[in-house]
Amino acid sequence: MARRETEPPEQETLRRWEREQAQLKANVIEEDTEEWQKDSTFAGLERVGGVDLSYVKGNDTVACASLVVLSYPELEVLYEDCQMVTVSAPYLAGYLAFREVPFLVEAAQRLQEREPGLRPQVLLVDGNGVLHHRGFGVACHLGVLTDLPCIGVAKNLLQVDGLAKDEQHKGQIRDLQMGGDVFPLRGTSGRVLGMALRSYNKSTKPIYVSVGHRTCLESAVRLVQSCCRYRIPEPIRQADIRSREYIRTHLSSPLGGTSPGPGRDNIFSTVPGSS
DNA sequence: GCGACAG
């Protein structure tokens, strides 16, 4: 029988992961490196990517990794890749990248082989960038490994460096009047680790944007906001929707069990039309 | 014992 639970990591594994994070962290660039980032309208930006993993209920190891590429500024899906994967690392706050990044790197490699012309100019990642225990979240990790500009977008605040969901924080959230309003997340260290963003008018709960790689916080926030039709920026939202739908249609056994039927365990498609 | 815990 296949393992349905990931093994708890040994202390030695954690130390190794921390060393790896520290090593890769030296390569992070927290500044704009692309021309389009410097333009107030992002002229020259045509493709924005989004990545996400959805998990099969009741099974800690089977998931669907998805990478989508959307046109900008239209936000139409140009490319979609869904791949069933078996994760080996457990979820641990602070070490999310070791659970998800390997499959996202593979997805990026498949894109490069199949449709190099659709390579995204920036990638929105589900999770944090430098807003992290050791300043190296999943968005930084993926950014360094792919050398793509990456932005971290978290749905919940990771409470590091003194940041907390205290009354002060709640008050700042209440003060966000409309879509586009933000407030900085300044840690005890004095450093601004990210921005809380009211992503659109109808949502009261903000999203947390932080630098992943090859971008500054200001342009990262500006780009994320320009990608929001709903609370979650469209590239990540599409990756999420498609990975969940992929699981639903591929493992729809009545009792929630995993029944790998005879079918493709991967799809990728390119949407014709806009070029 | 209590709180924290990106996905």
Next chain:
DNA sequence: ATCTTGTCGC
């Protein structure tokens, strides 16, 4: 992450 349907509003 996932557990989960209908319901209120535009």
